[in-house]
Amino acid sequence: MVKVMAGCPAKMGFRMPAEWEPHEQCWMGWPERPDNWRENAGPARIIFARTAIAISKFEPVTICASAEQYPHVHELMEHQPNIRVIEMSMNDSWFRDTGPTFIIHKGGPEPGLTEQTIAGIDWEFNAWGGVDDGCYDDWSLDNNVAKKILEIERIARFPHTMVLEGGSIHVDGEGTCITTEECLLNPNRNPNMTRQDIENELKDFLGVTKIIWIPQGLFGDEDTNGHVDSLCCFIRPGVVLLAWTNDENDPQYEISVRALSTLTQSVDAKGRKIEVVKIHVPGPLYVTKEEGDGVDATGHAVPREPGKRLPASYVNFYPTNGGIIAPAFGDNQRDDEAREVLQKAFPDHEVVMVEGAREIVLGGGNIHCITQQQPARPS
Numbered sequence: 001m002v003k004v005m006a007g008c009p010a011k012m013g014f015r016m017p018a019e020w021e022p023h024e025q026c027w028m029g030w031p032e033r034p035d036n037w038r039e040n041a042g043p044a045r046i047i048f049a050r051t052a053i054a055i056s057k058f059e060p061v062t063i064c065a066s067a068e069q070y071p072h073v074h075e076l077m078e079h080q081p082n083i084r085v086i087e088m089s090m091n092d093s094w095f096r097d098t099g100p101t102f103i104i105h106k107g108g109p110e111p112g113l114t115e116q117t118i119a120g121i122d123w124e125f126n127a128w129g130g131v132d133d134g135c136y137d138d139w140s141l142d143n144n145v146a147k148k149i150l151e152i153e154r155i156a157r158f159p160h161t162m163v164l165e166g167g168s169i170h171v172d173g174e175g176t177c178i179t180t181e182e183c184l185l186n187p188n189r190n191p192n193m194t195r196q197d198i199e200n201e202l203k204d205f206l207g208v209t210k211i212i213w214i215p216q217g218l219f220g221d222e223d224t225n226g227h228v229d230s231l232c233c234f235i236r237p238g239v240v241l242l243a244w245t246n247d248e249n250d251p252q253y254e255i256s257v258r259a260l261s262t263l264t265q266s267v268d269a270k271g272r273k274i275e276v277v278k279i280h281v282p283g284p285l286y287v288t289k290e291e292g293d294g295v296d297a298t299g300h301a302v303p304r305e306p307g308k309r310l311p312a313s314y315v316n317f318y319p320t321n322g323g324i325i326a327p328a329f330g331d332n333q334r335d336d337e338a339r340e341v342l343q344k345a346f347p348d349h350e351v352v353m354v355e356g357a358r359e360i361v362l363g364g365g366n367i368h369c370i371t372q373q374q375p376a377r378p379s
């Protein structure tokens with residue numbers, strides 16, 4: 001068994017690095033459940049594979065698949081030298097939210113305190129809302145995903161009793177965290193914790209000193225109760241990318257304006273005023289009848305209703321070691337605009353747009369949601 005850590009990671013010298021800092025590898029799950037992914041997850045698997053292969057051009061990828069799916073995924077990926085496939089049970093494939101939040105030690109091993117230069121936080125997971133409000137009614141396998149990943153890598157684990165998903169936070173690596181009130185203050189997560197209690201835990205475990213609270217997440221992101229990773233993210237210290245629309249009649253407009261106001265009136269942990277870069281949302285896009293009818297109605301997961309607006313956003317991308325892996329939704333104008341914004345935001349990276357990412361958003365998230373970076377260990 002790997003070491004189980006106790007105490008306050010921040011006081012021990014740990015911090016959560018920014019996502020653009022070097023990675024050792026990327027973790028992904030494999031979609032399977034037919035009551036969330038249409039046509040027995042067939043279309044989604046094509047896009048998951050496309051995403052994994054795109055990431056593998058820049059850094060190693062580990063895909064975790066169930067015992068039933070393992071032979072097929074292994075065969076599919078056997079000629080991809082930078083991808084390994086391992087067997088792991090799970091309820092669904094959202095590794096951003098079920099995987100560990102990795103933290104690294106600022107100055108290498110600290111004698112007498114810890115020999116670990118990297119550790120993982122194992123948050124409590126309740127399927128984005130628990131029995132009454134969650135996306136499915138059994139998340140017992142998902143609640144073990146973080147433990148399994150840390151065991152495989154022999155990385156020390158900080159267990160935590162607070163319910164938190166990785167998609168609900170973004171950090172700049174220099175002491176600032178952004179999140180949404182809609183998600184973290186939702187009573188379906190931690191009803192006995194105050195805003196200050198939650199801030200204290202984020203500071204103690206992520207090594208941050210400043211929390212910026214955005215009122216709401218992306219319009220239509222009901223599954224996660226407004227995760228920040230579809231609305232805005234840091235692209236470098238002091239600069240935030242924000243999902244935007246120019247249509248004042250779009251419900252997203254007011255949400256984005258409020259977020260812009262909050263961000264531009266904020267300073268980060270270093271005292272810098274926040275600069276905001278806008279990136280227009282696609283569409284709007286809606287679940288078609290064919291797509292909705294392709295999802296099995298088992299009663300164990302939230303239905304995918306035809307006509308529902310999809311929470312589609314280009315903010316939900318994954319930064320790799322030298323690449324930006326971003327969703328393309330088939331809205332050519334907006335897809336091209338997004339590529340330009342991302343390329344300008346990351347001039348030293350290659351922007352790769354994954355065609356067909358609509359299939360992931362049909363399941364409730366996107367590329368950032370299905371990936372989890374493992375940062376490089378400090379030397």
